[in-house]
Amino acid sequence: MLLGAVDLGSNSFRVEIGRVEGDRILTQSYWKETVRLAGGFDKAGALTPEIQARALAALARFHERLAGLPPERVRAVGTQAMRIATNAAEFLRKAEETLGYRIDILSGHEEARLVFKGCAQTLPRSEKRRLVVDIGGASTEVIIGRGLDAERYESFRIGCVNTSIRFFSDGRITQKSLERATTACAAELEESISAFGRGNFDEAYGSAGTFGAVSDICRTLGWSDGEVRPEHLDKLRKMLLEAHDIGSIRFAGLKEDRREVIAGGIAVLSAVFRVLGVESMRPASGALRMGLLYDLLGRVSNRDTRDVTIETLMETSRLDREQAARVADLTETIYRRLKPKADPEKLRYLRWAALVHETGMIISSSRYHRHGHYIVMNADMPGFSRREQDTMAALVLSQRGTLKKMEPYFGELISKEAAVALRLAVIFAHARTDVELPLMDFTRTDEGLRIRIEEGWLNAHPLTAYLLREESEAWDKIDDHLTVEKF
Structure with a gap:
């Protein structure tokens, strides 16, 4: 089995195809293109047309590299530059169309x-x-972790491209600019000392391009076997000052595509060593792409990290598990009736949202759907992308109350059918006891959705009948009618 990972990094775009052998993934092919997305912002914080064109050209070539792998076996992600771009949504649509796969930020x-x-x-x-x-x-x-599991982790908004642009935009390297860059990066990292500083780890590793470039220089110059120590960084800073400007940098072992950003990268790495008290750091080859591939392997082999995350959220929120499962089952049943050819992945998000629909009750039983929306949207949820969390948060918000608040989410993030399924499930399960759904049929008309329910069942459940009438009125208020009729 082949799996594909696409990393739309802030400096380089990378695609890696791995071959699965048992529980191991072996690299079958790898391709990298230097795009410098983080260097392509205008004054409004938007990605410029020029940088977008360069990025899309790279993604078109990546599409060919992926050679028609099915969507469920490819994971494409964007990182910091796409997190902060003011026109990220617009660019994302074009990028997905060009690549041919969904891209998660x-x-x-x-x-x-x-x-x-x-x-x-x-x-x-x-x-x-x-x-x-x-x-x-x-x-x-x-990140600090043991074995295969990260125990604590943080992301800081300093990198080789944005640091180079901020402190070396004129191409000159001086003692003052280099020290200012290192000090500014150290200030960003200062808050991490207690969690990540010396005493919290036994050994240190560097991943990705900047550290790999520094490690290669140390190896090529005969300073080490790839290990980086503080004295090596001292030598590199001296070499930068001797070069005087970016265009004059000619370090043995340094690839040409790294020359423009190596000064910023060394400033960041020096700050890491200084603040965290690192005395030795060795290269690790795995990086983000390999993490994506192994996470994807879990998804296709029923060891999905996201299932563990939902289970953890249910536990920490002290949810009524019977009610959660009851609402999730009803939601899935109703949604399948509404959408017989439902997308399995969208159905999974809907079920996950239904399982944690009452998570907001840990804050208050009043307006718990709004509290739940905030929790799901902002919680640290391993395995989920930003869009996946936003989707589930919107579904949690949709479960009750007026529908006016949902208009910004319909279409772009969630479907009205998904909201209907969850809202009806909450209504049918209002007594918090097992319930057998009545005979129902659903018809989509020009005016909206018509639901026909057997009259005997409605007569035997007057409170549910009342709640369904209220539900119908809620949809009327946004001119998307839901009509409940007896038969």
Whole structure:
């Protein structure tokens, strides 16, 4: 089986195809293009037409590289540059059309988790506490974990591209600009000392392009076997000052596409060593792409990280599990009646949302749907992309109350059928006891949705009948009618 991972990084775009052999994934092909997305913002914080054109050209070539792999076996993600771009949604639509696959924008925490997962899979097995640092184009992920599991992680908005643009935009490298860059990066990392500083880890590893470039220089110059120590960074800073400007940098072992951003990268790495008290860091080859591939392997082999996350959220929210399962089952049944050819992945999001629909009750039973919306949208949820969390949060919000609040979400994020299914499930399960659905049929008309329910059942359940009439009135208020009739 082949799996594909596409990393739309802030500096480079990468695509990797892995071949699954048992529980291992072996790289079958790899391709990288330097796009410098983080260097393509206008004054309004939007990606410029020029950088978009460059990115889309790379994605068109990636589409060919993926050679028709089915959608469920490809995971494409965007990172910090796409997290902050003011026109990210517009660019994302074009990028998905060009690549031919859905692209998820990762949160900083999810990116960090996947980086550690990828590195852990390629490092020798150990129970030592490992610090992994991934310096990208516009963010730096810092993670500590044991074995295959990240225990704590954070993402900081400093990277080789944005630091280079901020402090070396004129191409000159001076003692003052280099020290200012390093100090500014250290200030960003300062808050992480207690969680990630010396004493919290036994060994340190660097991942991705910046650290790989520095490690290659150390190896090529004969300073080490790829290990990076503080004295090596001191030498590199001296070499930068001797070069005077970016165009004059000619370090043995440094690839040409790294020359423009190496000064910013060294400033970030120096800050990491200084603040976290790192004395030695070795390269780890796994990185984000390998983490994506192993996470994808879990999804296609029924070991989905997202199921574990939902289970954890249910536990921490102290949910009524019987009611959660009851509403989830009813929601799924009704949705399948409304959408007989339902997309299995969309059905999974709907079921997950139904399972945690009462998570807001941990804050208050009043307006719990709004509290739940906030929790699901903002919680650290391993395995889920930003859009997946937003989708489930919108579904949780839709479960009750007026529908006017849902108009911004309908169509773009969730379907009205999904909202109907969840709202009806909550109504039918209002007594918090097992319920057998009545005979029903659903018909979509020009005016909206018509539901016909057997009269005897409605007469035997007067409160449910009343709640269904209220539901009909709620849809009337947004001119998308839901009519309940007896037969």
